[in-house]
Amino acid sequence: MAMEHHDPEMIFDNMDAIPRELAILPLKGTVIYPGLAVPLIIGRERSIRLIDDALGGDKVIGVVTQKDPKVQDPTPEEMYEIGTAVSILKMVKVSERDIRVVVQGVARIKIDGYLTNDPYYIARVTHIEEDYVEGMTIDALVANIKDVFRKVVELSPQVPSEIMTMIVNLKNPGMLGDFVVSSLNIQVEEKQEILQIIEIPLRLNRVLEILNRELEVLELGQKIQSQVKEGIDKNQREYYLREQLKAIQQELGEEDELNESDELKERLDKAKLPEEPEKAARKELERLKRMHPSSAEYTVSRTYFDWLLDLPWNEATEDNLKIVEAQRILNEDHYNLEKIKKRILEYLAVRQLKNDMKGPILCFVGPPGVGKTSLGRSIARALGRKFVRISLGGVHDEAEIRGHRRTYIGALPGRIIQGIKKAGSNNPLFMLDEVDKLGSDFRGDPSSALLEVLDPEQNFSFSDHYLEVAFDLSKVMFIATANVLQTIPPALQDRMEILELPGYTEEEKLLIARDFLIPKQLDEHGLKAEQLQFTEGALKLIIGSYTREAGVRHLERQIASVCRGVAKEIVEGSQQTVEFTDELAHKYLGPVKFFPEVAERTVEPGVATGLAWTPTGGDIIFVEATIMPGKKTLTLTGQLGDVMKESAQAALSYVRAKYKELGVEQDFYENGDIHIHIPAGAIPKDGPSAGVTMFTALTSLLTHRPIRNDIAMTGEITLRGAVLPVGGIKEKVLAARRAGIHTVILPKKNEKDLEEVPENAKKDLNFLFVQRMDEIIPLALADPISKNTQH
Structure with missing residues (x-):
């Protein structure tokens, strides 16, 4: 409240001159004390008329505070009974509708009754006398009030520091209490309470209570401000400002769109997480509430919170148990x-x-x-x-x-x-x-x-x-x-x-192609079943001569190639329906890619057909051995691993040790070099299962007896002539069948593994089981070829 600089002890000279009947001016949110000069803005028509009339008379009116400042024209019941008689010091017109007057309180008055309210309130009043009281109690109260008020002035930015000078010079104890309360930013009800307390000691006691309370609030605020200032950083400062903004927006009735905590809490409550993840999510939610949404840390925390809520902790599908x-x-x-x-x-x-x-x-x-x-x-x-x-x-x-x-x-x-x-x-x-x-x-x-x-x-x-x-x-x-x-x-x-999951037999591939692959590819290429039909012979040709695999992926690609070619012809109009037969294979798929070569490769002695396991299924391998003049060396080629090289060494050692039984010349190795080669040299090869094949190839070479072209073999060998079991029997057997082999030599201990081989594959093959390397010779080798006929 602004105050004019008038001496607060300049009380109206003649208190007895206060009339018994006064015009009453209702005040909104303001209490005027005797001795204080206060500026007022008058806007109500009735009040302006009251001021005009008073200026034409003795310039003394009564002011009474309204109980509810929102009421425009208060009734006597809506105004307090105790008010103040004031003297109008000056008036200034500030606009067409409002005037500014400066009034000075003269004395407390009590409203005895209202006489009229037209054109403004006139009431019968009683002047309340205040005695100047002295004594030690009063002096102690005055000293305390001045001391506490000084501290309040120091801590509160709202109270001007020059007020303290005026307070020090005040000698009237009652007026001191009034002036101190008028300087504080407290509720109107409390200011009115002080006006209504007539006894000076009681009034000063109440003023001291109010002052001590205000001082405590200011000190606590300063303590909080000091703590915040010490540890505040950028994020905390933003949070503090956001909280203030949030409070302001709530006061204004606006909603903070940036605040997501309520929505996140609602999501968490609905999620019904198990105990451990819920505890983690609630902890993270508390962290989120303390962060601003634009900070980088908020994004990290929010992502983690979303992961916790989005995981299916309790959601499960019901199994179909039929x-x-x-x-x-x-x-x-x-x-x-x-x-x-x-x-x-x-x-x-x-x-x-x-x-x-x-x-x-x-x-x-x-x-x-x-x-x-x-x-x-x-x-x-x-x-x-x-x-x-x-x-x-x-x-x-x-x-x-x-x-x-x-x-x-x-x-x-x-x-x-x-x-x-x-x-x-x-x-x-x-x-x-x-x-x-x-x-x-x-x-x-x-x-x-x-x-x-x-x-x-x-x-x-x-x-x-x-x-x-x-x-x-x-x-x-x-x-x-x-x-x-x-x-x-x-x-x-x-x-x-x-x-x-072993590879498929030719019959299985045929059924898979007919029932699964062809319908799928026809659908993917927009063809109908009647537009393209595959004969069984054509499918067998594709399986045998255009693919060599354990699975059916390449077979599906070949069928897709046929579908694309037929689709092109149908769009061009040259064909409407196509029956894919053996004769059309070259047209749509090009030349044959794989040939049965076992018979051609094994015509001469020294070439044996082995069975190998590969990541793409079983396959056949050829082991070629030759001897030439030299100085007793063994050469191995074909990108072989250490284990396979050791098998070759073991096979050679066994042949040299058993030369008589095998019908080999004793000095074959004295003046000769032996070279063992396994074609497809770009493919790394390793493992012990080619030992039997290498032994057979060496024996064939040195005895001049070719190996039967319809036979393939697998097995590990030892220096003592034993044949040990190997793995991948099913894949190897299927590879032999694909290559047109009729007889397969296997280790005796692998006989049990034939249970995994499909029946339709087993019925086309003849299985010979051996325990020793010597047993292989009569089974695999044909009659000798004379040296004169060798190339």
Whole structure:
């Protein structure tokens, strides 16, 4: 409140001159005390008329404060009974409607009753006398009031410091209390309360209470301000300002669009997370409330909060446990693969008996193109589960599996948690493709990180570095795929149930092409079944002469090539329907790519046909041996590994040791060099299973007896002449059948492995089992060729 500079002790000279009847001016939000000069802005018409009339008279009026400042024309009941008689010192017109008057309080008055309210209030009043009181109590109160008020002036920027000078010079105790209260920014009700207290000691006591309270508030505010100032940084300052802005907007009735905390809290309440993630989410929400949305830290924290809420902690799909329906879906999508289908149906049967069974962890191992990945999709469809696939080929960072710590810029959870979120359920079918092609370097070993994921005893509390909250993976059905087992670490193999998918026979490929591949390719190329038909002979030609693979991927490409060629002719109008026969193969597919070459390659002695296992299925290999004049050396070519070279050394040593029994000249190695070559030299070859083939090739060369052209062999050898078992029998047998071989020589201990070979493949082949290397000679070698006929 602004105050004019008049002496506060210049009381109206003649108190007795205050009339008994006074015009009453209602005041809004203002209390005037005796002795104080106060400026007033008058805007009400009745009040302006009152001032005009008073200026024409003795310039004395009564002022009374309204109880409710919002009331425009208050009634007597809406005004206080105690007011102040004032003298009008001056008047200035500030606008057409408003005037400014300066009044000085003269004395307290009591309204005895209102006489009229037209044109303004006139009331009968009683002048309240105030005695000047002295004594030690008064002196102590005055001293305390001055001391406390001085502290308030020092702390409060709203109280001018020059007021303190005026306070010091005041001698009237009652007027001191009035003046101090008028200087404070307190409620009007409290100011009116002081006006109504007539007894000086009581008034001063109440003033001192109010002063002490204001001082305490100011000191607390200064303490808070000091603490904030000490530790404030940029983000805290922004937060402080935002909170102030928020309070201002609430006062104005505006909503803060930037504040998302209520929305996030509502999301968290609806999510109904388990105890541990909910605790982490609520902690993160508290952090978010203290941050400004435009700060970088807010984005990191918000992303983490969203991940916690978006993960399917409790959402799960219901398994389709109807075995008959699941079997129908599996058969509809894939031909054969009975071992895999049997395993899935067994899982469903156990799930019917035990509800809380942990998800199986399977590993499909087989050559490319046999349907490992598509089988995973089919199993998910049969079970009614969500399907998630991640490719691990070339992954060499452990963080790809476990995620990055949130301290890193751009940190995210690992692929496992990302896949779970993408699936939207905590029990999807999770396919880990190409698990055998994981790498490792200075960033860690991802295959080791998979150990926890694929261990049923650990994965119920899988810990991702980003989440830092355990996630239960025990309900997830994991299926890994691999081409070879050798590159998968033993610890990881141990955690998975290995299911091998061998290559297909020619008959199986024929059925797959007819029932699956051709309808699919016709649909993808916009052709109808009647526009392109394949004869059985043409399909056999494609399988035998245009593809050589364990799977059917290349076969599907050849069928697609035919479909494209026919589609072009139909669009051009040269053809409407095509029946693809043997004669049309060259037209659409070009020249034949693979020929049966066993008969031609094994005409001369020293060339043996072996069976090899490759990542793409089984294959046949030729071992060629020749001898030339030299100085007792053995040369091995064909990009052979150490194990295969050692097999060649062992074969040569056995031939030299058993030269009599084998019918070989004793000095064959004294003046000769032997060269063993395995063609297709650009392809690395290794393993012990070519030992039998090398021994047979050497014996054939040195005895001048060619090897039968319809026979192939496999087996590991020892220096003592034993034939040891080898792996990959099914793939090797199927490769022999594809190459037109009729007889296969196998180690005796591999006889049990023929159970895995399809019956229709076994019936076309003759199997000979050997335990010793000597037994091979009469089985594999034909009659000798005379030296004169050799080239």
